[in-house]
Amino acid sequence: MSDFETDVSANSEGGFDPRRISLVRQALGQGDAGQLTTLLDPLHAADIADIIEQLSSFDRRKLIDVWYGEIDGDILSEIDESIREEVIGYLPRHILTDAVRELDTDDVVDILEDLEEPQQAIILGALTDADRAAVEQALAFPDYSAGRLMQREVVVAPLHWTVGETIDFLRNADHLPDQFYHVILVDPRMKPQGYVSLGRLLAAARATQLRALAEDSYRTVRGATPEADVAYLFTQYHLISCPVVDADDRLVGVITIDDAMNVLDEEHEEDMLLLAGVGEESSISDGVFETVRQRFPWLFVNLLAANLSALVIAQFQSTIAVFLALAALLPIVASMGGNAGTQSLTVAVRALATRDLTATNAMRVVRREAAVGLINGMGFALMMALVGWYFYDSLALGGVIAVAMVVNLLIAALAGVLVPLIFVRFGMDPAVSSGTFVTTLTDLFGFFTFLGLASLVLM
Amino acid sequence: MSDFETDVSANSEGGFDPRRISLVRQALGQGDAGQLTTLLDPLHAADIADIIEQLSSFDRRKLIDVWYGEIDGDILSEIDESIREEVIGYLPRHILTDAVRELDTDDVVDILEDLEEPQQAIILGALTDADRAAVEQALAFPDYSAGRLMQREVVVAPLHWTVGETIDFLRNADHLPDQFYHVILVDPRMKPQGYVSLGRLLAAARATQLRALAEDSYRTVRGATPEADVAYLFTQYHLISCPVVDADDRLVGVITIDDAMNVLDEEHEEDMLLLAGVGEESSISDGVFETVRQRFPWLFVNLLAANLSALVIAQFQSTIAVFLALAALLPIVASMGGNAGTQSLTVAVRALATRDLTATNAMRVVRREAAVGLINGMGFALMMALVGWYFYDSLALGGVIAVAMVVNLLIAALAGVLVPLIFVRFGMDPAVSSGTFVTTLTDLFGFFTFLGLASLVLM
Missing domain, CATH: 1.25.60.10 (MgtE N-terminal domain-like)
Structure with missing residues (x-):
């Protein structure tokens, strides 16, 4: 024991x-x-x-x-x-x-x-x-490619072998990889043609032809395929291992599911950290200066964006001077727009990663976001109109913030889905700095709508 | 072919x-x-x-x-x-x-x-x-437990069998599961004692004892174990399959890595969506009303929090009336605090999920966050002091926003790590609504520090 x-x-x-x-x-x-x-x-x-x-x-x-x-x-x-x-x-x-x-x-x-x-x-x-x-x-092979991920030790058998021949070969092999789940079938030029799971191999009679046992879910990838695509193949088709081929379709290695699971884990982490404006490789065990180095640049970009918003507000100083309540309400506009935008953005980035958001349904998703933004906006408009009326004692102010809320949430919902879609269109990672983009857009439009309307209606 | x-x-x-x-x-x-x-x-x-x-x-x-x-x-x-x-x-x-x-x-x-x-x-x-x-x-079995996840079809062999006996048994079996990667070794009471990978089984001579081939990485879970813990075991120990036992340690099923990979994927999605204030089960294919239903409550909580911040600002109306530039600078305070808080929060939530943040290193991480907040705060304080001085023509205003920036980023960094740690301490999911908590804290403290200092220094 x-x-x-x-x-x-x-x-x-x-x-x-x-x-x-x-x-x-x-x-x-x-x-x-x-x-x-x-x-x-x-x-x-x-x-x-x-x-x-x-x-x-x-x-x-x-x-x-x-x-x-x-x-x-x-x-x-x-x-x-x-x-x-x-x-x-x-x-x-x-x-x-x-x-x-x-x-x-x-x-x-x-x-x-x-x-x-x-x-x-x-x-x-x-x-x-x-x-x-x-x-x-x-x-x-390029960084983050299948070629970097694969193990080079492979277990192969010629297409014409039987189960018995394969088992005898495995028993006599000097050294087999620690982890293997399939015997890869190859032609005489080492081009993989399918694979047989070890479970089927064990269950079959010795005389059975290997090709009769080959699995339907068989896929191969090239060495240069990005590892994110490899991880996608494993999740989408429930693969356990996947042969890697060179440009001539010859077998060069194999990737197993535990490696794909690691990639998936890292991709997730990257998306999550990038969305939060943290360097993609940051870790809880990084030192103080490493952490400052990762976070400072994102905050700096954010500072520039915030100063832009401040400029917009500064244009309306004379209005704010008359209606000081506007100053108190500004953070509500910023906060609601920012949060609604982050909601749409996160759902969109996630759906892009899982390939559930594609060119096919992009327009439908944009329409849905617009509808959601409008409905939520109208709900909160009503509430804020009451707040404006009751607490700030001005029906006009209530009206202004209500309209601003609808416009704000509509823009937030649209920006949340359009910004990552546009990033992808230009070959960029949809998670990188899209958060700052979205909140900057909602801040600028939000303040402009709110204060602009206030100037028109209240003054 | x-x-x-x-x-x-x-x-x-x-x-x-x-x-x-x-x-x-x-x-x-x-x-x-x-x-x-x-x-x-x-x-x-x-x-x-x-x-x-x-x-x-x-x-x-x-x-x-x-x-x-x-x-x-x-x-x-x-x-x-x-x-x-x-x-x-x-x-x-x-x-x-x-x-x-x-x-x-x-x-x-x-x-x-x-x-x-x-x-x-x-x-x-x-x-x-x-x-x-x-x-x-x-x-x-409870929702989201190993018992829900497992398949009940298992491939077992008595501890005392040889490789040859096992292969003969598999060849004669009426029906084997589609996916199996190990033969589980059981004692006469069906208690699992280890397992043998199919690769080792195939490579060994027929006379070899199964127990001589058993793998080191063997683990079992109970049926009631939460699926998140199961996914952790698979990633941590690079498992391919894991036997599930009942309260008496008897074998009841087996979980394979593809199921664990799904759970990992869902857990990630949940954390990401919860952090963004979106219902944990939202999907890009949800309809408009379903989406509104998921997002409205989070925005509503956020609206309450934002109104609280507005109340803080309203207390300082007389100061703002004198220094209108304060109104323009308020969103900078909110935005920097919110972003810095989100950075710390995301890293902390992620580290809690991967169990890299535990009671052991929590204090060290909190100290690191404080140091990072202070350093970043001082950097941005310098910049904003220059902005205040140059653009708003007031050295005093520059000083006020500089001090507010340091306090703000320090609080943001601390709140970002302490809020999820406190949530976990009380048995709550660290991702649920911790984002709203953190930004509310940074807004309230940020506005109070900034406007409070302004009242003291400028008036």
């Missing part, structure tokens, strides 16, 4: 026990390497990596000083990129090279991508010639 | 050709069922479902009238929940029952969850007794 992890209940909750981190800190305080091993050794590499991430920079340094001998390739792979460079910098050279040699080449590529030149050279130098060639070939 | 889809290039792009929708519309206009079949039949069910989603409600109805005979369980499973009920409503009863009978019970559960009582009854009535019992057992 020693081969199995039988402690089901401990596994059921997911994640590690936060109390373990306190114990790790204690052991670090005492410089007790034995105690560290007792605490960390039973854990999955992903959990050890999480603990390393959550320690302060000071404790992290100390942990590596005391425990570096135990840090292997798996742990290194699992550590978040934001602190991986730091950890690699602390590791003695021989530990680093041992760790890297253990890894599959796709994991080495994943680590290398985020490192600076000198560290890259150390790692490349640690690899065998064959592995280094494989890694360099992968790096020749 | 007819068994394989060999048109690699057509597959490489991902997704269907939008031109095909125009052709579908044409065929619908002519009521040409044969042409529809020519267009749709070669497609994957997921692509057919996308086309059905992207048609207008009118065209959708027409498509089902003409083409209902071809709509099967796979297509029904793939259709977005927001319009599935509509489609099911149009389908003749016998088509619906045929479609449902084809499906695995976990897909039936997935469809049933979103339907109203009468439609549920029709579908349950269509099932065989055994399937109905399975579906009803799954529905007995």
Whole structure:
């Protein structure tokens, strides 16, 4: 039984026990390497990596000083990129090279991508010639492409083989990939022609032809295909693995669903962070200055936009001087427009990412947004008219803010869906800075409508 | 070769050709069922479902009238929940029952969850007794739990079997699940003890003991475990499948990675939509009134909050009357605070979802946010001081807005991380309405600091 992890209940909750981190800190305080091993050794590499991430920079340094001998390739792979460079910098050279040699080449590529030149050279130098060639070939594919994502070890069988021949081949193979879910069928020029799931292979009689078992959901991608498209294929067609081919349709590797799931996760994160105006690669473990560097530029653009709005308001100073209540109502206009715009924008960006919003239904979605903006606008117009009338004692003011609210929410709804659509039309990421665009538009139009109307009606 | 889809290039792009929708519309206009079949039949069910989603409600109805005979369980499973009920409503009863009978019970559960009582009854009535019992057992688990997600068909082998015995058993099995990646090892009481990947099974000699091949990454979950925790386990430990056990640790089903990937996708969508103040289940194919119903309440809360801010401003009317430039600068205060708060909030919500932000590092993250807020605040304070001095011709005004900017960005950064942490502390979803909370806080404090200082310094 020693081969199995039988402690089901401990596994059921997911994640590690936060109390373990306190114990790790204690052991670090005492410089007790034995105690560290007792605490960390039973854990999955992903959990050890999480603990390393959550320690302060000071404790992290100390942990590596005391425990570096135990840090292997798996742990290194699992550590978040934001602190991986730091950890690699602390590791003695021989530990680093041992760790890297253990890894599959796709994991080495994943680590290398985020490192600076000198560290890259150390790692490349640690690899065998064959592995280094494989890694360099992968790096020749564009960033964020299928070629970067794939593993180069593939399990293939000629089209004409039977189940029995395939099983005999697998039993005699020197080395098979850790993870494989299909046997890829290839023609004599290594062009993939389909694949057979291992489940079907196991269930079939030895004499069965492989081609009779091939799966319907078979797809291939080219090495240069963007990884976002790869992730889309996996979700859309429920793929488990997907062969990668070169420009001549020859098999060069395979992507498995766990890699696609990672990409999906990163794409989501990127959309979410970009929409919020945060650098796409920001992480909770970034330092203060790294965080300032990521956030400052977005806030700066926002400051310029806000000053533009302030200019609009300044044009109406004489009106505001007479009706001071207008000043108090300005933030309501800005806030409602901004929020309604963000609602439409988020739904649109999400639908673009899942490809549920396309050229086909764009006009219908724009019409729907306009209708929603109008209806919501009229509802809030009524409320604000009452507020204006009752609290600010002016029916005219109530009327002005009511009309402004309708116009504002209509523009917000339209801007929310049109801005990302226009971005996509020009080949840009719909999430990048579209938030600032939308709120700037709603602010400018909102203030202009509200104060312009006020000047006309009240003065 | 007819068994394989060999048109690699057509597959490489991902997704269907939008031109095909125009052709579908044409065929619908002519009521040409044969042409529809020519267009749709070669497609994957997921692509057919996308086309059905992207048609207008009118065209959708027409498509089902003409083409209902071809709509099967796979297509029904793939259709977005927001319009599935509509489609099911149009389908003749016998088509619906045929479609449902084809499906695995976990897909039936997935469809049933979103339907109203009468439609549920029709579908349950269509099932065989055994399937109905399975579906009803799954529905007995809480919403969004592992028990709802799992498939009940499992491939198991006794702990003491050899590879040869297992392969013989699989070859003779009447019916195996469509998707399985592991053989689960069980003891005589059906308690799972580990699992063997099909790859290892295939590569091993017939005499090898299964237990010698069991995988390290093995985990189980209980049926009542929330699906979000299940998705976390899959990403954290790179699982491909995960056995589900009951309260007595007996095997009741298995969850595969494609289901976990769906959950991950939905969780992300939920966080993103909730942060934007949109109902968590909104979709691009929702109708106008459904969309209004989702968005109105959030905007209403926002309106109340904005009126609160207006009240704060109204307290300073006499100051604004003297320095009208203050009115123009108010939106800058609101906009910078709101944006900086959203930045911190989004990073915090995301880190909570990925469990990178925990009790262990919360204090360090709060300190980091405070430092970032202070540094950014001082940067923008300098700029706004210059703006105040140069454009509004008042060094005092520049000083006031500078100090307000520092306080504002500090509060925004702190609120952005503290609000979701406090929500979690009280067992609430950190994404729900935390955006409104944060911007309300930054508006109130921002206006109060800015106008309060202005009253003190300028008057």
